Amino acid sequence: MFCNVSPENGFIIVWEDETFIVFRDYKPAAMHHLQIIPKQHIDNVKCLSQTDASMVIRMSEIGHRILDELDVPPTLRRLGFHIPPFYSVNHLHMHVQGLPYRSFFKSLKYPVATGRNGHTKGFSWFCEASQAINILENGGRVGIFSC
Incomplete structure (x- = not known):
């Protein structure tokens, strides 16, 4: 589905450059809800390794720049990935959100779990971009369980 992102579809x-495309989420959960995808197909966040940390950093920078343009304060931002099998599209995509969420129930799709005992992230089906970057830079893999 995301391999054919275009206005015609x-x-x-x-926003777009030679590597990434940013588009509005068709069922926004938050006041501002965008998706950033690489133009090159990557299945999902679980496929990423240490060599992909710079790509996730770049995606995060793009997301923050767009949220800056939308005047979303840093405290009302959420950027991250759903972790398989808790995702709907098999193409790596970063959610870029300017909160508040449209409802409490929509917010339940994006739980952030902080890590303990040396882990960056706790048990959760959503991983914030900063957590993913830290995990990847340290040679780990993003997963649902603590990592």
């Missing part, structure tokens, strides 16, 4: 593109 119903996507509202807000």
Whole structure:
């Protein structure tokens, strides 16, 4: 589905370069809800390794720049990934959200679990971009369980 992102296919593109595309989420959970995808197909966040940390950093920078343009304060931002099998599209995509969420129930799709005992992230089906970057830079893999 995300391999064919274009206005002709119903996507509202807000930013694009030679490597990434940013578009509006078709069922926004938050006041501002965008998706950043690499143009090159990557299945999901579980496929990423240490060599992909710079790509996730770049995606995060793009997301923050767009949220800056939308005047979303840093305290009202959430950037991250759903972790398989808790995702709907088999193409790596980073959710870029300017909160608040549209409802309490929509917020339940994006739980952030902080890590303990030396882990960056706790048990959760959502991983914030900063958590993913830290995990990947340290040679780990992103997963649902603590990592």
